Amino acid sequence: MRTLVDLSQHSSIVAPKLLGSILHGPNGSGRIVETEAYGGADDPASHSSRGLTPRTEPMFGPAGVLYVYLIYGMYHCANVVTGPDGDGQAVLIRAIEPVEVTTAMQRARPKARREIDIANGPGKLCQALGIDRSHDGEDLASPNSAVRLELVESTPRDERVQTTRIGLSVATETPWRWYLRGSAWVSKT
DNA sequence: CCGCCGATCTTT
């Protein structure tokens, strides 16, 4: 069986390759359609650039771990830790296409009037799948984890769009955001 | 459809 994606590579290498892979959570599963890479000490937009803190500890662990943080006091964001152990790199999952819109997902996203609004954003997908801080630090490859990553063979290069990251006040020109070309499930820009 | 603004609270 061939290796699909080597998570210990740099986040900017891993992020585009994660498009198409499946993220499983307590409420259901979704196909990853949008990602962003965050680097280590050299990336001022990355949480890890200010050094190891209690919050960012999972980022400095081995690749393949889940990093979940609270943003704006009310939403969660889910990241796949990548790169060498101790480097502090991660890939933010920004949008998923539900494999199936489960009733649990609908209950978790009462504000979503249209199906495409159920998980088209980093905070929305965590709500939809039921991911929160209690899952921070989980091993995404372990069958015992509530949140798991099912790696799928990378989509062809020409099906990915590369552009700049969203919502930042620094490093706004770094083109480390990728999404599936033509997908209706990508976050609004 | 678009832009603005407030919510809410952890982290620095």
Next chain:
DNA sequence: AAGATCGGCGGG
């Protein structure tokens, strides 16, 4: 004091 966001509101 700011932040890797979201949704409601008002205007065009």
